Amino acid sequence: MDLSDAALWQRVQDVFAETIELPPEARPTYLAAACAGNAELLAEVESLVAAHVRGAGFIEPVPERIGPYRLLDEIAHGGMGAVYRASRDRGEFQQHVAIKILSIAASPSLHRRFVDEQQILATLSHPNVARLLDGGVTRAGVPYIVMELIDGVPIDRFCRELAMAERLRLFRSVCAAVHYAHQHLVVHRDLKPANILVTADGTPKLLDFGVAKMLGADQHGVTIVPAMTPEYASPEQRQGGPVSTAADIYSLGVVLHELLTGRRPDRPLRRGTLPSPDLDAIVAKATRQEPADRYPSAEALAADLERFLSNQPVEARRGAAWYVLSKFAVRHRAAVTAAAVVAAVLAAAVALTVRQSRLAQRRFEDVRQLASSVVFDIHDAVARLPGSTPVRKLIVSDVLTHLDRLSRDAGSDPDLRLELGAAYVRLGDVQGLQSQPNLGDADGAIASYHKARLLLGGVVSRSDRATLAFAEASRHLAMVLMFARRRQEAVRFSADDVAVLEALVARTASDEHRRALVGAYNTLSDADGDSSHRLKAVAIAEELLAKTPADGSRQRDVALMHKNLASPLVQRWAGDRGLPHLRRAEELDAARVAANPANREAQLDLSFDHSQNGMYHFNRENFGEALREFQTALEIRLRLAESDSTDMRLRDRLVYAHTQVGRTLTAMDRRVDALAAFEQAARLSESLLAAEPRHPQYRSNMAQTQARIGYAHDALGRKQPACAAWRTALRGYDDLDRDHALRDDEREWAGELRTKLASCS
Amino acid sequence: MSLVPGDVTRLLERWGEGDRDAVAELIPVVYQELHEMARRYMRGERPGHTLQCTALVHEAYLRLLDLDGVRWQNRAQFFAISARVMRHILVDHARARAADKRGAQFEMVALDEALTVPVPETVDMLALDRALDKLAAIDERKVRVVELRYFGGLSIEETAEATGCSPMTVKRDWTIAKAWLFRDLSR
Numbered sequence: 001m002d003l004s005d006a007a008l009w010q011r012v013q014d015v016f017a018e019t020i021e022l023p024p025e026a027r028p029t030y031l032a033a034a035c036a037g038n039a040e041l042l043a044e045v046e047s048l049v050a051a052h053v054r055g056a057g058f059i060e061p062v063p064e065r066i067g068p069y070r071l072l073d074e075i076a077h078g079g080m081g082a083v084y085r086a087s088r089d090r091g092e093f094q095q096h097v098a099i100k101i102l103s104i105a106a107s108p109s110l111h112r113r114f115v116d117e118q119q120i121l122a123t124l125s126h127p128n129v130a131r132l133l134d135g136g137v138t139r140a141g142v143p144y145i146v147m148e149l150i151d152g153v154p155i156d157r158f159c160r161e162l163a164m165a166e167r168l169r170l171f172r173s174v175c176a177a178v179h180y181a182h183q184h185l186v187v188h189r190d191l192k193p194a195n196i197l198v199t200a201d202g203t204p205k206l207l208d209f210g211v212a213k214m215l216g217a218d219q220h221g222v223t224i225v226p227a228m229t230p231e232y233a234s235p236e237q238r239q240g241g242p243v244s245t246a247a248d249i250y251s252l253g254v255v256l257h258e259l260l261t262g263r264r265p266d267r268p269l270r271r272g273t274l275p276s277p278d279l280d281a282i283v284a285k286a287t288r289q290e291p292a293d294r295y296p297s298a299e300a301l302a303a304d305l306e307r308f309l310s311n312q313p314v315e316a317r318r319g320a321a322w323y324v325l326s327k328f329a330v331r332h333r334a335a336v337t338a339a340a341v342v343a344a345v346l347a348a349a350v351a352l353t354v355r356q357s358r359l360a361q362r363r364f365e366d367v368r369q370l371a372s373s374v375v376f377d378i379h380d381a382v383a384r385l386p387g388s389t390p391v392r393k394l395i396v397s398d399v400l401t402h403l404d405r406l407s408r409d410a411g412s413d414p415d416l417r418l419e420l421g422a423a424y425v426r427l428g429d430v431q432g433l434q435s436q437p438n439l440g441d442a443d444g445a446i447a448s449y450h451k452a453r454l455l456l457g458g459v460v461s462r463s464d465r466a467t468l469a470f471a472e473a474s475r476h477l478a479m480v481l482m483f484a485r486r487r488q489e490a491v492r493f494s495a496d497d498v499a500v501l502e503a504l505v506a507r508t509a510s511d512e513h514r515r516a517l518v519g520a521y522n523t524l525s526d527a528d529g530d531s532s533h534r535l536k537a538v539a540i541a542e543e544l545l546a547k548t549p550a551d552g553s554r555q556r557d558v559a560l561m562h563k564n565l566a567s568p569l570v571q572r573w574a575g576d577r578g579l580p581h582l583r584r585a586e587e588l589d590a591a592r593v594a595a596n597p598a599n600r601e602a603q604l605d606l607s608f609d610h611s612q613n614g615m616y617h618f619n620r621e622n623f624g625e626a627l628r629e630f631q632t633a634l635e636i637r638l639r640l641a642e643s644d645s646t647d648m649r650l651r652d653r654l655v656y657a658h659t660q661v662g663r664t665l666t667a668m669d670r671r672v673d674a675l676a677a678f679e680q681a682a683r684l685s686e687s688l689l690a691a692e693p694r695h696p697q698y699r700s701n702m703a704q705t706q707a708r709i710g711y712a713h714d715a716l717g718r719k720q721p722a723c724a725a726w727r728t729a730l731r732g733y734d735d736l737d738r739d740h741a742l743r744d745d746e747r748e749w750a751g752e753l754r755t756k757l758a759s760c761s
Numbered sequence: 762m763s764l765v766p767g768d769v770t771r772l773l774e775r776w777g778e779g780d781r782d783a784v785a786e787l788i789p790v791v792y793q794e795l796h797e798m799a800r801r802y803m804r805g806e807r808p809g810h811t812l813q814c815t816a817l818v819h820e821a822y823l824r825l826l827d828l829d830g831v832r833w834q835n836r837a838q839f840f841a842i843s844a845r846v847m848r849h850i851l852v853d854h855a856r857a858r859a860a861d862k863r864g865a866q867f868e869m870v871a872l873d874e875a876l877t878v879p880v881p882e883t884v885d886m887l888a889l890d891r892a893l894d895k896l897a898a899i900d901e902r903k904v905r906v907v908e909l910r911y912f913g914g915l916s917i918e919e920t921a922e923a924t925g926c927s928p929m930t931v932k933r934d935w936t937i938a939k940a941w942l943f944r945d946l947s948r
Contacts, residue, residue: 009899013937020936051944052936058943059889059911 008041015045020052066144067136069099085149097133101144123184128177129206150205152197159259164275167259168305170204175252175302177206182245182298189243191251192232193258230408231264235289238408245298246291252301253286253294278308281316396430396439400448403427407455414459418466421459424452425473433476434483440696442484449477453493460500467504468516471497475523482527494520494527511547514540518557522564531568537561552592552602559588559605563612570616578616585609600640604650607636607657614660623668630660655684655701662708666715675712681705696741703732707749710756723760726753773838791839791846837923841905844913848890892945896938903938906931 015034019027027049035042065071069086075098088095122132134146152158155174159167174196181188188195188206195208230238234250237243257265260274260283269287274280282304288294295301295315304314407420425448432438432445452473460470478494481487501517521537524530538561545554562581569578586609592602614629634657641650662677685702692698710725733750736742742750769790775783897904902924909915909923917935921928 013933016937016940017933047944048937048940051947052940058939059907 008044011041012044012048015041016048016052019045019049024053066099066101066146067134069097069146071099072096086146096149098147098149099144100147124181124186126177126180128173128204129181130208148205150197150199150207152199152203152205154193155196155198155204155255156193156258156262158198158202160262164260165309168309170198170202171256171259172302172305174204174206174255175298175305177204178248178252179298179302181206182248187243187245188248188251189237190232191248191255193255196255230404234291236291244291246294249294249298249301250287250291252298253283256286257283276308278314278316282308282314285316396427396441396444400427400444403451407451412458414462414466417455417459418463418469421452421456421466421473422469424448424455425469425476428452428473428476428480432480432483434479442480445480446477446484449473449480453477464504464508464513467500468513471501471504471516471520474500475520478523478527487527490527491524494524498524498533511544515544515554515557518544518561522561525564531565534561534565538565550595552595552599555588555592556602556605559585559592559609562588563608566612566616570612570619572619582609582613582616586613600643603636603640604653607633607640607653610636611657611660614664618660618664618667621667623664627661627664627668630657630664633657634661651684651688652697652701655681655688655705658684659701659705659708662712666708666712671712671715675709675716678705678709678712682709694739696736696739699732699736700741700743700746703729703736703746704749705729706732707753710753714756719760723757726757726760729753730757769839787842788846791843837925840909840913840915840919840923844908844911844915847912848893848908888946889942892942895945896941900938902926903934903941906934907938907942910935 015031018034019031022030031042031045031049035045066086068088070088072085072087075083075085084099084101086097086099088097122135125131130150131148132145133148136144155170159170162170178188178191190208191206196204196206198204232251232254234243234247235241237247254264257263257274260279265273265283265287269284271277271280271284274283282301285304286294286301295304300315304316307314403420403423407424428445428448430438431448432440432442438445453470456466456470456473459466461467474493474497478490478497481490481493497520498517501513501520505513505517518537518541521533521540525532525534525537538558541554541558541561545551545558548554562585566578566581566585568574569581586606589602589606589609592599593606596602610629610633614626614633617623617626617629634654637650637654637657641654658677658681662674662681665671665674665677682702682705685698685705688695688698689702706725706729710722710729713719713722713725730750730753733742733746733753736746737750769787772783772787772790893904893907896907905924906920909920910917915923917928917932920935921931924931926934
């Protein structure tokens with residue numbers, strides 16, 4: 001349809017505006033009438049209305065005010081949205097509240113979940129449960145709820161100051177609140193100390209019913225839910241089984257153990273860790289493996305604690321003998337228990353079939369949102385900003401918790417496993433893939449890639465996307481392992497990567513898949529040191545380029561392969577064998593620059609070529625030639641820096657270029673000029689360190705540059721500045737050593753500096 | 762860049778009087794300021810605040826403009842510029858990342874230099890940018906409303922003030938533009 005037709009566009013807008021004012025059920029009738037005979041108009045408005053409904057939260061800014069509340073700051077955020085502290089002016093005084101807003105583009109299932117939660121909370125009114133004050137939809141159509149803002153400390157912290165009996169009394173109030181919620185058919189499902197705050201006057205308040213689900217309306221109702229915080233989650237939650245009120249009883253048992261001993265119980269539970277055998281028995285009964293073996297209610301748990309406090313025999317210690325002796329007495333109870341179990345199983349089966357599809361959909365969207373947008377976007381947006389590391393670490397640990405939780409429930413759903421696997425790969429990249437900004441957490445990255453491979457392994461042959469994801473997980477794992485000097489393992493996983501991609505290419509012969517294979521061969525060469533893989537890679541890359549010779553990204557692939565091939569061959573022993581690769585890389589990168597002089601990436605790539613050429617000549621002691629190449633590289637980078645002074649990577653590369661120029665000038669015995677080059681490098685390093693003082697690469701650069709400045713001064717007969725520079729350099733290396741970040745070659749530098757400094761006064 | 766608030770106000774006034782060069786002088790100031798502020802936020806120098814581009818734009822306004830001397834026309838112009846600058850900052854950033862991503866898989870190399878390549882690509886901002894360009898071809902005013910609301914963080918009322926339309930019209934424009942863009946991005 002031709003939307004530039006102004007009249008039609010005007011009509012579309014008018015009909016759209018009218019339609020969305022109507023209740024959903026009235027819309028089709030209105031639309032049919034308003035668009036009578038104009039199918040184009042109808043289709044256009046219908047799809048816009050659908051987008052309007054699904055995309056309520058899309059690009060919608062978080063408002064400064066919601067109704068009478070003014071948003072102050074964010075106090076928490078999770079999968080569903082963010083929680084803000086907000087205030088309401090009420091004449092004399094200000095009321096502070098917590099507002100939870102769905103802050104991401106809302107999908108129908110998320111909306112539904114939010115509305116569910118709101119309804120649940122609205123039915124609860126208890127002094128030990130944080131109150132729901134208000135709820136609704138912002139003017140933009142984003143749902144929110146307003147909750148009581150609790151000013152308190154987590155119960156475990158509060159309990160440290162209390163005597164045993166006081167702790168138990170406090171815990172009884174918690175049980176009472178949980179029991180109250182259970183009576184209203186609400187299972188909390190994520191009970192843990194962090195969700196139980198105690199206010200200054202000693203009142204416990206249960207928070208975060210955000211994960212609670214309304215139990216089925218009939219009394220057999222059982223919901224199926226993902227396990228939440230694993231340390232407190234019941235076995236059935238951890239296994240993704242049906243969850244009932246017994247799950248909360250289990251979590252209460254774990255919390256009780258922690259409040260009494262300061263730590264969570266061992267699995268399986270060891271007796272004798274608690275201050276009394278009675279308490280041992282109570283925790284054991286609350287945390288039984290089988291839901292039906294636990295206390296039948298939170299109230300029953302509280303009652304047993306009451307018995308303990310008043311020195312009466314506790315229910316939990318009535319063992320098998322008691323049952324044998326009092327068969328008659330228990331007959332009734334046993335019947336009830338058996339009936340309850342059957343009912344629960346039946347209800348679970350029903351609930352499974354009814355709710356599974358909906359639930360799977362929800363989880364799926366959870367993962368999708370996580371993997372494809374919000375969290376990683378935020379991470380990416382801040383990654384380049386100096387000093388963002390703490391924020392990024394926080395983001396990563398959030399994502400990891402969330403993914404681990406979700407993957408426990410992934411089961412065999414292939415789509416979910418694929419999404420989760422892909423998400424773990426991205427997480428691993430952020431944690432420790434060296435070829436991009438990362439948190440330097442190689443161990444974390446390795447763990448994430450392993451999880452990805454586990455999830456993807458079972459579905460690897462189900463779709464091309466799954467194959468590619470598995471390959472990527474294997475390749476990135478190999479890269480990080482190589483960086484961690486675990487070469488054997490790296491070779492294994494890199495070979496996996498090659499194997500699945502070779503099979504894929506044999507099947508599809510698609511260009512895209514062949515391009516992935518190029519990367520796989522390249523990495524395998526890095527891992528096992530056998531350049532024959534890389535020759536295969538370059539052959540494929542050249543073949544692809546031959547199909548579309550002007551394709552810049554294919555030109556870049558080929559150039560990169562040649563650079564890699566040339567890299568070991570710039571050494572003197574290789575003779576002239578590196579030259580063809582150097583020339584081909586330069587030729588392609590120069591063509592890219594010529595095609596688009598504004599292409600910064602191509603410019604930078606070309607500067608790498610010149611730099612590599614410089615190394616080639618430097619190693620062969622053609623210093624004049626080397627200097628020309630290094631200076632060309634430097635000039636390109638200086639030009640790039642002029643147009644964007646904020647690019648930290650470029651600044652880092654400038655440090656390197658100045659250093660290479662300085663080294664060559666040193667070799668030519670032009671010490672004064674060399675000193676000037678090193679001082680340029682030092683100034684740039686300083687500016688990088690100002691932004692990120694603990695960055696190991698920047699610190700290493702600075703130390704090395706200072707050492708070189710020292711040598712230059714020394715050669716010029718200036719002992720004092722030489723010694724000063726050497727001292728600075730050695731301090732830098734010692735500092736890196738303390739952080740276990742010193743490389744072997746740097747250790748040698750440091751040793752040499754110590755010798756030099758011995759000659760200083 | 763050490764401009765005092767009065768300078769920006771004067772630049773806006775010059776622009777208001779038809780001096781096109783004033784815009785050229787203004788944009789770098791706004792750009793620099795927004796970048797600087799983003800960095801301070803990330804360093805945690807402003808605890809308790811969430812990083813929001815829109816908050817940055819508002820703060821830039823407070824910092825850069827001489828509030829006593831500013832007229833409402835200047836204010837509208839300022840937000841129009843800031844919102845556009847913020848759009849470009851975000852889109853450039855996303856584009857740079859997307860470009861880097863293309864070759865990322867090959868860059869574990871033993872070059873004499875450590876090639877560092879940033880972060881996985883996120884198409885959202887680029888797709889939004891493209892969608893905005895498409896929408897501009899149909900209805901330029903809607904795009905200005907989206908820029909002011911989304912990138913500039915203006916309320917419906919403030920957007921109305923900045924565009925010279927009624928709040929009703931702005932709300933309608935915003936709602937339909939949102940649906941249009943969401944549909945385009947979902948395709």
